Amino acid sequence: MFSFLSFLWFLRTTKSILFWVYLWQLKEYHIGRFLDHFRTEKGKGLLINKILGIKIFLFAVYFVLPLFVFFAVMFFYIFEVIKLFLDLLGKKLRKPVLTKKTALLILTGLLAEFLILFFLLGSTLDIKAFALWLLVFDILAPLVVSIIVLAFQPLAVLARNRIIKRAKEKRSKFKNLLVIGIAGSFGKTSTKEFLATILSEKFKILKTKEHQNSEIGISQCILNDLREEQEVFIAEMGAYNKGGIKLLCDIVKPKIGIVTGVNEQHLATFGNMDNLLSAEGGGELIESLPADGVAFFNAKNEHCRNLYQKTKIKKFLYGEQALFSGGENIFGAMAVARELGMTEEEISRACEKIENKFPGIKIKKGIHGLNVIDATYSANPDGVLAHLEYLKALPGKKVIVMPCLIELGKASAEVHRKIGKKIGEACELAIITTKDRFKEIQEGAGEKAVFIENPKEILEKIKGFTREGDNVLLESRLPNQLIRELII
Numbered sequence: 001m002f003s004f005l006s007f008l009w010f011l012r013t014t015k016s017i018l019f020w021v022y023l024w025q026l027k028e029y030h031i032g033r034f035l036d037h038f039r040t041e042k043g044k045g046l047l048i049n050k051i052l053g054i055k056i057f058l059f060a061v062y063f064v065l066p067l068f069v070f071f072a073v074m075f076f077y078i079f080e081v082i083k084l085f086l087d088l089l090g091k092k093l094r095k096p097v098l099t100k101k102t103a104l105l106i107l108t109g110l111l112a113e114f115l116i117l118f119f120l121l122g123s124t125l126d127i128k129a130f131a132l133w134l135l136v137f138d139i140l141a142p143l144v145v146s147i148i149v150l151a152f153q154p155l156a157v158l159a160r161n162r163i164i165k166r167a168k169e170k171r172s173k174f175k176n177l178l179v180i181g182i183a184g185s186f187g188k189t190s191t192k193e194f195l196a197t198i199l200s201e202k203f204k205i206l207k208t209k210e211h212q213n214s215e216i217g218i219s220q221c222i223l224n225d226l227r228e229e230q231e232v233f234i235a236e237m238g239a240y241n242k243g244g245i246k247l248l249c250d251i252v253k254p255k256i257g258i259v260t261g262v263n264e265q266h267l268a269t270f271g272n273m274d275n276l277l278s279a280e281g282g283g284e285l286i287e288s289l290p291a292d293g294v295a296f297f298n299a300k301n302e303h304c305r306n307l308y309q310k311t312k313i314k315k316f317l318y319g320e321q322a323l324f325s326g327g328e329n330i331f332g333a334m335a336v337a338r339e340l341g342m343t344e345e346e347i348s349r350a351c352e353k354i355e356n357k358f359p360g361i362k363i364k365k366g367i368h369g370l371n372v373i374d375a376t377y378s379a380n381p382d383g384v385l386a387h388l389e390y391l392k393a394l395p396g397k398k399v400i401v402m403p404c405l406i407e408l409g410k411a412s413a414e415v416h417r418k419i420g421k422k423i424g425e426a427c428e429l430a431i432i433t434t435k436d437r438f439k440e441i442q443e444g445a446g447e448k449a450v451f452i453e454n455p456k457e458i459l460e461k462i463k464g465f466t467r468e469g470d471n472v473l474l475e476s477r478l479p480n481q482l483i484r485e486l487i488i
Contacts, residue, residue, distance in 0.1 A: 001127055006117050008077035009134045013141055015084050017109035018095040020145035024105075025096040028214070029149065029156070030240050032269040036407055039268075041435040046142070051076070055139055059132065066128040073131040092481075101156065108148050160216055167219035167251055170226065177226075179233045179254040180336065183245055183285040185276075186380040187260030187298070187329045188213070192236045194333035194354060195258075201350040202342050205232045213238035215247055222252070232340075237285065240266055242275040249288035256339070257285045258296045258332055262303035265380040267409035277303060286311050296335055300328050326386040330354070361387060365488045369468030371396075372487050379405055379476030381415045385422050387473055392426035394471050399429045399462060401482070402475035404436040413440050420444025429465055431458055433478065455482040462486070 027033040037043040055076070062069040087093040096102040116137055120130055137144070171177075180195065182188045189210070196207045208221050213236040226233065237248045259282030270276040277283055281303055286295050291313060297304040299317035308317055318335040319328020330351070337347050366372035371394070375387050384402070391398045400423060408415050416437035421444035423430045430449040432438050442449045452458050459482060462472060474483065 002121060002130060005074060005077065005127070005131060005134065006121065008074075008081050009138065010113055010117065011084055012077055012080040013113055013138060014110065015080075015087075015093070016138075016141040017106060017113075017145055018093070020142050021102055021105050021109070021149070022094050022096040024146070024149050025099075025102055028240075029153070030269065031150075033240060033407065034146075036268045040404075040406055052139065055135060059135055059139070062128075062132050066132070069135075070128045070131045073135050101152075105145075105148060105152065108152075109145055112144060112148070163219045163223070164215055164247075164251060167222040171222055171252060174226065174228075176231070177233055178231060178256070178340075179235060179252045180256040180258065181235050181237050181249060181252060181254035181285050181288075182258045182260060183237045183280065183282045184258075184260035184298070184304075185263045185265040185280050186382050187326065188236045188238070189377075190326070191258060191260050191329040191332050192234050194330045195336055196234055197354050198333050198337045198342070198347055198350040199232055199234070199340070201346050203231045203340070204229050205234060206230045207234040208236045212236070215244075215251065218248055218251060239279045240269040242270065242278050243284070245279045245282075245284040246288060249285060254285070254288065255290060255293045256296070256336060257282070257289050257293065258336065259285065259298065259304050259307060260329060260332065261298045261301040261382060263301075263381050264408050264411035264415060265405075266407050267411055268407045270409075277307075282307055286313075289313060294339055296332055298328055298332065324386060324389060326383065361390070366472060366486050367488060368463065368466070370462075370466055370486075371469070371471045373471060373473040374483075374487070375473060375475050376478055376483065381405065381408070381419065384419055384475055387475065388419075388422045388426040391471060391473050395469070397429070397466055397470040398427045398473070399431065399466060399471065400427050400473040400475060401431045401433065401458060401462075401478060402473075403434040403477060404432065404438065404441070405476065406436070412437055416440035417444050420449065424448060427473075429461075431461060433458070455479040455485075458482055459485055 023037065024034060027037060038047060058069045058072050084093070120133055125133065182192055192207055196205055199205050206221070206225055208218055212218065212221055218235055218237070233252065235248070235252045235254065237245050239245045239248070262277065262281040266280060267273065267276055270279065286307060289295060293313050295311050295313060295315045297308040297315065297317050299305065299320045300322060305317070308315055316335055316339070318332040322328035322331055334347050334351070362374045364372045364374050373387065373391065375383070379402070384405070388400065391400065404416060405412070417440045420441035423441065423445040427448060430441070430445050431452050432441055432449055433453055435451060438449070438451050450461070452461060466472065472486065
């Protein structure tokens, strides 16, 4: 009985370890982003739920009904192991992307499991007390994994600093390399891609890869991909703390800076708008440019215009002629190309190679002849509003499927009211997949907004509401199951 209970506990606790390492990795091991997750409905559900409540109740009544608690724990662990195998079969098991760091964290977690079992099995506990202690460690698993993650952070910082140092040393050897830094709350990736396509017409370029905008990502790009023949390095820059963009600038030494647009995205992690404007808002990027550097700002964005006014070096506004929100990104890329001496003919020829000039979305064919607008790569308030404006102009019924946005801090309620109002103007149906700010969205969208969490129910709702030629906009992170079944 001891062995069987240990086996069940080991399997369900391993699943728990995989999930919590996955969540830490998803939040990029940033404690502010990790803690902010628990302000969302899903995050709260991880800490306050029926199963956890029952387990805490069982712990409390153990001293009165120990045999009952033993059988209840056995039942729970059998149920959780069955659920584990069902998740495996259905490919629903949430686990981290395997890297050296996650492998180390998982192995440490598994070692902790073995040590706990070794200690308990070597004690003189009876089966009822044994079950109680397994229950205690079960309840504390999220805390244990978080302690393991934080315990390795000093080592991670040392490794990070070593990588950054090597990247700086390599970068310093490329005296003639022109570096273009791109900062902002939104529009960075599309501007980078537009700029890389255009500049490739004349220059040999290097660009940071997808999701490679942190100090480690940029440093690894330099160490692995930077070559003597390359003339221009386009670095997308992301940060979640004040000083984060300055660190990136110290690594790459940009001469040209582009600030693509600033809003409340990630406000929760920065703490206040001043910190956000300093880092993600482009202040640190502009301050890091040399006296002969050049700065470019999105003319459509109020924060960018304010920073433009304060900037003393050579500077440009771009995107005034953009017909839709987000369309200014390609004009920013074109403005930089002109500054680097490219002719209008060269720029025009390069722009013809850009297949999707609307940033952040991909048009795909959906089931039953639907047009699916895939904007699941990332989401921010301005992007959602721009995509809704685009959707508004299309023929046929319009449906949006999206979760509430996260990491908006104090601005969250007002942002979601604006999104709700735009939904009311653009859509016939809005399916909201999380509860966090559903109330605020519904204030603007009215009865058009419905809350549905289950992917199968979402799919059935779409099928019943739409017909061939109608449009479905997918925003932000959505269940893979829904995306797979909706897109051909």
